[in-house]
Amino acid sequence: MQKFEAIDYYDIGQHLTEEEIMVRNSVREFVEDQVIPVIEKHYQAGTFPMELVSKIGELGVFGLTLPAKYGCAEMNNVAYGLVMQELERGDSGVRSFASVQSGLVMYPIHTFGSDAQKENWLPKLAAGGKIGCFGLTEPDFGSNPGGMITRAEKVDGGYLINGAKMWITNGTIADVAVVWAKLDGVVKGFLVEKEFKGFEAPEMKGKHSLRASITSELIFQDVFVPEENILPNSGGLKSPLMCLNQARYGIAWGVVGSMMACFDTALKYANSRVQFSKPISAYQLTQQKFAYMVTEITKSQLLNLQLAKLKDQGKVKHTQISLAKRNNCEMALNIARMSREILGANGILDEYPVMRHAANLESVKTYEGTHEMHTLILGEDITGIPAYDN
């Protein structure tokens, strides 16, 4: 197979620093050598490539924006975004793993945790020696997490948690779950460790999407969580929503990796596939698709870079992250579907990555805030009128 060529139509690379370029290239190489050769096999088998976890940890991807004293690289949000982009060029499931570990587990422990919690968990999570998951969504509370029924009750020496979570990436393989539950009506975060009595995390089977990723239920039956495992600085729904902003930011970048993979595959295919008298890339209907793809990839890349700059300046609004997540996921799905069309019947085979990306992106468009919810978040921000019950 021909080597992957990363499209950068507007030479956006000129705005990256030397370190950012090195990070991107190093992760790109890693994905090329370590992810792509094994991912189809895992996807077909419905298994997560566990063998990659410690290698990704060694590379320094997990929690890469967090301080060096916890074993992290202490890099900026541009580097974080580029890493997510490169991982998702391999597979959305692998990027999801890194997103969850970094944005939904290490970030809340760092932001809301005690010093002891940070010192205990962050270095292990950074190295990939321990795996984390994030429990917010419930079977009946997806877009409206504020209605959650999972409860924590104060008891002697700690808390008792009861309830259930669903659609939890990494749940079954996690050593620690960042669980959100209501304590006296206020949402608080708890670190639930896998061996705690009454805690189970069965895997959800039967997915047609994100097959190389573990998705689980979390079940809590009178789970005793010691006092030292509450995230002391969390409070209210704002805390988990701050985490979701991290994850959504990573998705906005990640899906550009899927776009680049699909576009590159489709272009190489179209240049070599001859029908009638010429390569199919010579036909106007194919060229129209490529013009659309390159335009949308370029727009998404530009959105992401400016979003990263705003985030690094501490100025980013959650609505700006919603805009990028909403736009980029939709465009990635469109591009994956178009690529599949260009590849014709070959597009459905696991010899090419496009069908896998297309199937993954159906989930990515929905999780961390559905396309519809991000539309309404923007709608409210633009008009000042919420279209849903607050």
Place this chain on the structure above:
Amino acid sequence: MKIAVCVSHVPDTAAKINIASDGKSIDQNGVTYVVNPYDEIAIEEALKTKEAFEGETVAISVGPESNKDSIKKALAMGIDSGVLLKHEGFIDSLGVARALADEIKTLDAKLVFFGKQSVDYDNSIVGQLTSELIGYNCVSVVVDFKLDGEKIICEREIEGGREIVETTLPAVITAQKGLNEPRYASLKGIMAAKKKTIEEKDAAAGENVVEVIKMKKPPVKQPGRILGEDATVVPELVKLLKEEAKVI
């Protein structure tokens, strides 16, 4: 002990190469450069040796300012410091070897790793020339390297098999694929590299003894031909293989 590793900055093997208008160099337009892949193996071996025996590692490169990118990659992988021996324009293998030899002597590095060849000019000679210029022992095309005090035992690839050789420090080792799996530059390594130094000085290359007169592209491959789909075309196929392709 000081361990040196010599790195070459070469066009990415995936780059589409065109010849420049002067007819004897390549068109730089759109060509990205990377660390010579064999030199990455040399870097890894230098790092492994340092990790096992202590010591200090230094990456040396001969060429223009842009070669610093390859030195930086070596630093991000874990090499301690870098030296750029500045040189603009064409430089032949002997020139590169002279410049490197001069620097290795200055550094007093007793063990020097090279890739077995650079994938741009493919001369496969700079390591050997350098060892000769400084009077070091040399083992080339190495696939296994062991250091025991002053003694070195290497396995090297030869036609149809392997040869095990013994030599002593000081020595030049040229690395072949299979010697190790080069590590990735980790994010922490990339951040740490920012604090490492790259010394710059002019390359003591001397005069070139080889001159490039002309570059040309390989002949364009002719497309394949399908003679038919069943056994009836075999006689014609045999005839064409004999008379046209002249392979049987």
